[in-house]
Amino acid sequence: MGCKKFEKLIIQSLDSELQDWQRDSLEDHLQKCPSCRDKKKEYLTIYNILKEEKAVEPKAYFWPRLQAKIKTREQTSFWPYVRQWSIKIISASLLFALLLALIIAFFTPQRPAELSQSEELLLRNQNPVEEASQLLKEEGIENQNMMIIFSAMEAKNSSRRYYP
Amino acid sequence: MEDKKLVQLSQQGNQEAFSQLVKKYQRKVFNLALSLAQNKDIADDLAQEAFIKVYFALPKFKFKSKFSTWLYRITINVIKDYLRKKERLSRIPQELIQVNPFLEGDEITIRKKEKTTEIKRKIVHYFIDQLPEKYQTILVLRDIHGFSYQEISKILKISPGTVDSRLFRARKKLRQKIEPYLRQKGGKHGL
Numbered sequence: 001m002g003c004k005k006f007e008k009l010i011i012q013s014l015d016s017e018l019q020d021w022q023r024d025s026l027e028d029h030l031q032k033c034p035s036c037r038d039k040k041k042e043y044l045t046i047y048n049i050l051k052e053e054k055a056v057e058p059k060a061y062f063w064p065r066l067q068a069k070i071k072t073r074e075q076t077s078f079w080p081y082v083r084q085w086s087i088k089i090i091s092a093s094l095l096f097a098l099l100l101a102l103i104i105a106f107f108t109p110q111r112p113a114e115l116s117q118s119e120e121l122l123l124r125n126q127n128p129v130e131e132a133s134q135l136l137k138e139e140g141i142e143n144q145n146m147m148i149i150f151s152a153m154e155a156k157n158s159s160r161r162y163y164p
Numbered sequence: 165m166e167d168k169k170l171v172q173l174s175q176q177g178n179q180e181a182f183s184q185l186v187k188k189y190q191r192k193v194f195n196l197a198l199s200l201a202q203n204k205d206i207a208d209d210l211a212q213e214a215f216i217k218v219y220f221a222l223p224k225f226k227f228k229s230k231f232s233t234w235l236y237r238i239t240i241n242v243i244k245d246y247l248r249k250k251e252r253l254s255r256i257p258q259e260l261i262q263v264n265p266f267l268e269g270d271e272i273t274i275r276k277k278e279k280t281t282e283i284k285r286k287i288v289h290y291f292i293d294q295l296p297e298k299y300q301t302i303l304v305l306r307d308i309h310g311f312s313y314q315e316i317s318k319i320l321k322i323s324p325g326t327v328d329s330r331l332f333r334a335r336k337k338l339r340q341k342i343e344p345y346l347r348q349k350g351g352k353h354g355l
Binding site: 007008011012014015038039042043045046047049050051052053055056057058059062063065066067069070073 | 179183186187190191194195198199204205208211212215216219220281284285288303306307308310332335336338339342343346347
């Protein structure tokens with residue numbers, strides 16, 4: 001293993017445990033290599049300086065100052081509110097529109113379906129085929145046709161002509 | 165009260181719950197900012213900005229990670245923005261190199277130990293400041309604040325393998341930069 005690989009082990013050893021064979025081979029190498037010994041010393045110096053940095057207390061009244069800044073931002077900025085509420089407003093509007101449509105559909109009176117002539121006759125307790133049976137009772141084909149023409153004129157529908 | 169409950173209450177607009185979250189994490193957030201900005205006023209501004217961002221982003225927080233991880237990620241991003249914009253010192257300040265505190269000798273004995281440690285710290289930070297921002301961040305998270313590799317991977321959204329290799333390069337580059345200074349004898353040396 002060359003000095004470059006040992007340098008990696010030196011760095012690794014700063015904050016994590018090396019395996020036994022790695023530690024042994026590093027120790028062997030350090031005894032023979034003054035350059036790597038210096039490097040290890042330097043790495044340790046830097047690492048210890050950083051590790052021993054003491055935490056500092058933040059400046060006084062951190063929360064009240066933060067609270068004041070948040071209030072100012074809320075007052076000056078309209079968009080965070082819009083972003084925060086837009087999804088809720090859109091969903092509520094859609095729900096309201098759906099409810100409104102359901103209410104309208106439920107309460108609108110339905111138009112009665114148009115009844116056919118036969119249905120109307122049945123509702124009036126009359127025989128819907130009475131006219132037809134009278135036609136069939138006529139003897140001559142001309143008479144039958146004339147009867148059809150007259151009844152079609154009554155119904156304003158000329159297409160009811162009889163074709164034998 | 166645990167973080168999850170406090171976050172849920174804060175999401176419902178409870179200011180008291182949010183103030184408890186701030187009080188719990190303000191020290192850590194401020195010190196993260198201070199480690200990279202090296203100025204208390206700037207660190208205070210950055211910490212406040214991070215909490216403001218958290219406040220307005222809280223409705224979108226879906227508990228996919230721990231609240232603390234999410235908070236540190238936002239803090240690091242605020243600090244990164246600052247680091248990108250700020251100007252770096254082109255030379256180490258003279259007062260730091262009048263006496264080389266890394267070398268044992270007569271000069272060191274005339275100074276108090278505490279002051280020496282403080283100067284060493286400032287010198288190391290001067291060189292950290294010269295590194296690319298990604299190396300600065302990882303050194304501060306691991307070597308100063310002691311975050312685990314796993315936590316760093318979640319905060320920076322990189323794989324644990326990348327954390328390992330990036331940290332290796334960062335430490336190596338930092339030593340290379342400080343090396344000439346560490347090996348010089350005597351004081352009053354430029355770099």
